[in-house]
Amino acid sequence: MYSQGLIGADGKTAEDEAFIARFQKRIDAEEKIEPNDPMPEGYRKTLVRQIGQHAHSEIVGMLPEGNWITRAPTLRRKAALLAKVQDEGGHGLYLYSAAETLGVSREQMTEELLSGKAKYSSIFNYPTPTWADIGMIGWLVDGAAIMNQIPLCRCSYGPYSRAMIRVCKEESFHQRQGYEIVMTLAQGTPEQRRMAQESLDRWWWPSLMMFGPHDGDSVNSDQSMKWKIKRFTNDELRQKFVDATVPQAERIGLKMPDPDLKWNEEKQGYDFGPINWDEFWKVVKGGGPMNRERIAARRKAWEDGAWVREAALAHAEKRKMARLAAE
């Protein structure tokens, strides 16, 4: 499960003040908004974009892990990874369905992903050259996503919140699955330990970037908080993630690749070094190591599957005609 601080939401809206005030009153009263309720256009557009990005992230997120299914070291690992990747496909479907309640079709969203118009989480534009990377994805990437998604279970939009509840329930095994892989390597031969540390060195900073830009640079964050789409800011969630994850690394003798990382007694949390935002924006804008491959793989899957979709519809049509003729 993978979501990210929303990239480039446009919360602008043109309704009159009385309408906005009525809507805000419902939000402030913690009422859930359902698909056919009146809502500001900006609220609808923000959700379509956010849920769409989230759904695309689930689907694209199947690719780096799928890379290792046939090469998993044991049957136990293979069965678990297969189940996890299958879950991610399901999560994509729940999210596409939630977005569809806002009047956008899955076909439209798919086209936007394939054309590069729609974004997905920057983390999936990094490669998975070693088996340890599969452990890191479960531990760090799913871990970061869980931080983000638990508050989304209380999102003001009913269908999104219900999808998130399902996702979080199913998600609980993913992070444990990943941590167990990393732990096994960390307690293995010196070569396996090196593999785990080398992988952590590559994944730590991109995982912190998953929470999106700093609060000061996150232009539409305030509106999303006001509409209770978001419950915590990017920096708050990132801090929670660091505080939860650093002790988990220490427990298995791995070290975060950050010389500035240290416990701050006063704030009861860790201080950490500066994030390379140039890298983040480069990856978001298509310049990451795997952006081209990911979209090419999605495009190939969509094109190769075209005849299946067409045949299924033709078959359904033929059966319908036969039924009508028999009546």
Added chain:
Amino acid sequence: MNKETPVWEVFIRPRTGLAHKHAGSVHAADEVMALQAARDVYTRRGEGQSVWVVRSADIVAFDPADKDELLEPSADKIYRHPSFYNIPDDVGHM
């Protein structure tokens, strides 16, 4: 592709004795594939003993704009509740 695959709503009975409850949606060309997709997506962890699928387009509902008059809670009809009626205590539980 110009034709969109229809959306189906999925209802699942968690176990006998309970009613089917809305679980989510799937896309499928026909009812056979809709059922298969619903099983694959919504029953991977023992969630159900029975699955229904219904075309979303076939669901009939009130216009939400008329919700207030059509679905008003009848708060003034207190005689619809048992506590409206005065029965002496010595009659016992009723």
